[in-house]
Amino acid sequence: MIKFIFKWLFRLVLAALALAAVAVIVFLLTYNSLLRLLIERNLRAETGLDAEIGRFHLALTEPTVEIQNLKIYNSKDFGGTLFLDIPEIHIEYDPAALARHQLHLTLLRFNLGELDIVKNEAGRTNLFLPGLRRPARTAPGTGLAAFQKQTGLNFTGIDVLNVSVGKMKFVDLKNPRQDRAVNLGLENCVIKNVRTAADLTGLAVLVALRGGGFFGSLINTNL
Numbered sequence: 001m002i003k004f005i006f007k008w009l010f011r012l013v014l015a016a017l018a019l020a021a022v023a024v025i026v027f028l029l030t031y032n033s034l035l036r037l038l039i040e041r042n043l044r045a046e047t048g049l050d051a052e053i054g055r056f057h058l059a060l061t062e063p064t065v066e067i068q069n070l071k072i073y074n075s076k077d078f079g080g081t082l083f084l085d086i087p088e089i090h091i092e093y094d095p096a097a098l099a100r101h102q103l104h105l106t107l108l109r110f111n112l113g114e115l116d117i118v119k120n121e122a123g124r125t126n127l128f129l130p131g132l133r134r135p136a137r138t139a140p141g142t143g144l145a146a147f148q149k150q151t152g153l154n155f156t157g158i159d160v161l162n163v164s165v166g167k168m169k170f171v172d173l174k175n176p177r178q179d180r181a182v183n184l185g186l187e188n189c190v191i192k193n194v195r196t197a198a199d200l201t202g203l204a205v206l207v208a209l210r211g212g213g214f215f216g217s218l219i220n221t222n223l
Contacts, residue, residue, distance in 0.1 A: 032056050039067075049073060049083060063098075065091040078118040078126045079173055085114040103153040109162040114169065121174045158194040165189075165207060168214060182214040 036056035043051035054069025067089040074083045090109035097104035118126045148154050165186040172178035184207060191203060208215055 032058060043072065047072065049075060063093045063095045065089075065093070074116070074118055074126050077122075077124075078120050079171070081118065081171070082114065082116050083118070083126055084112070084116075087111045087113045097156060098153075101153055102156045103151070104156045105158040107160045107162070108158050111164040112166065114167045116169045116171060118171045119173065119178075123174075156195075159192065161191045161194050163189045163191070163203060165210075168211065170214075180214065182211050184210040186210055 035058060036053050040051050040053055050073040052071050053067055057066045070086040072084040074081050088111040091105060092107040094104040094106055165184045167181060167183050169181040189203060
């Protein structure tokens with residue numbers, strides 16, 4: 001009788017191990033898809049805009065995160081057309097810093113393929129939607145403090161930032177004659193040791209120079 005009980009207990013343990021193995025395999029095969037759906041949902045909740053991600057990959061064996069073909073679409077008030085097209089966001093982080101509740105990126109590669117600024121028939125632009133409003137002017141460091149409060153992580157900087165910027169468009173739904181586009185053609189602009197937004201001033205100047213009169217003309221259209 002005792003042998004019979006132990007035999008069934010052994011079989012039960014084997015069955016439990018088999019189910020656990022299957023669960024692990026299913027998780028490994030699907031966790032990136034689940035995370036992709038979660039990020040898409042969070043983007044919709046934060047911005048109020050439809051978002052889709054072509055591919056999301058969180059590596060389990062190395063400190064790397066990749067997002068490919070991220071697209072965010074305008075609301076129906078702005079034609080429901082494309083707002084942002086980001087072919088790639090590649091992140092490499094320091095896991096030791098993460099264990100200390102610090103976010104230290106060793107590499108961030110960001111490719112902005114297209115940004116479409118749309119002015120609707122009411123004269124508003126999609127840059128000032130509720131979820132995308134510019135923050136009010138605050139004391140230096142407030143943005144980082146807010147990031148730390150929301151995530152529990154202290155941002156300590158980016159060792160290497162690699163930025164590419166493609167096309168920018170302006171679409172006036174009320175007056176299509178105001179439509180314009182510019183291809184910045186900025187590829188692999190490398191900035192090292194980014195700690196604050198001030199470290200991106202040179203990049204902003206370069207984008208403005210590449211844009212020529214595009215940004216000045218937007219100011220003249222009362223954005």
